[in-house]
Ligand SMILES: Cc1ncc(C[n+]2csc(CCOP(=O)(O)OP(=O)(O)O)c2C)c(N)n1
């Protein structure tokens with residue numbers, strides 16, 4: 448942690464806390480049934496979004512999946528537009544048509560979330576292909592889960608990225624679950640990172656619960672990708688604290704694997720905060736200030752999202768494509 452300057456550490460803290468607080472608020476208000484969208488909470492997985500996106504340029508692009516809130520917020524996506532989207536409002540980031548699984552904010556390089564498992568992976572490769580052809584000094588980052596690595600498009604995308612030596616970072620958030628199905632019941636090996644080596648794409652597995660580890664390891668990896676060396680595959684071990692979708696986890700006792708870690712062992716925010724204070728890098732008052740500001744922003748975003756207008760029903764068919 449000593450190698451990271453204080454401002455950056457505070458930015459990481461702010462990013463982790465923003466994702467955590469926003470999702471806790473979504474979870475608290477979801478039972479009111481005003482957000483007419485499924486929600487997939489990334490509670491417990493925040494360190495991956497925060498640690499990686501904090502090192503991307505605004506123009507670098509990311510491509511996300513159904514568990515998308517953390518990626519969107521960490522890349523700098525507009526909070527009000529995200530909450531309005533969850534309330535399906537016209538001023539939402541996808542004009543109320545997409546909901547939580549289809550967030551987008553191209554102004555900050557968030558090029559969209561896809562509800563199709565694995566769907567964002569070829570998008571990222573396409574983005575990276577464009578950057579290479581246009582000789583732009585940019586990279587593309589794909590965020591996806593362990594189940595996405597069971598899709599054929601995962602291998603097709605790695606093949607093309609390796610073949611064309613594209614500036615793309617593949618980030619697999621391995622939370623070990625596809626809905627309720629544990630990875631040990633689905634895959635030959637839970638070391639997903641080894642698969643990219645069939646394409647000579649370098650890879651590693653890191654502790655995705657530790658924001659400092661994510662930050663430090665990603666720093667080296669980004670130098671490699673930005674240096675024109677081709678793609679890299681990063682597997683982050685994380686724990687999904689809630690059920691697959693919606694608030695809480697009603698089925699938890701029915702499917703949880705005995706090897707799952709407890710929340711205390713893997714709470715990126717709590718552990719990071721503890722270290723910042725114990726090493727006297729920040730004071731409690733500084734952290735309290737950050738939290739106050741974040742809570743005020745979240746309150747304003749929910750007020751905005753709730754009061755904005757729904758899309759005009761006259762436009763119901765406007766964005767549909769049909770023969
Ligand atoms: C192509 C496709 N197949 C199946 C689904 C249904 N589905 C939605 S999420 C999901 C599991 C995704 O697991 P993972 O990729 O590991 O992400 P996580 O939910 O764990 O973050 C499945 C099977 C889908 N949306 N798309």
Ligand SMILES: [Mg+2]
Nearest residue numbers: 592593622624
């Ligand atoms: Mg998963």
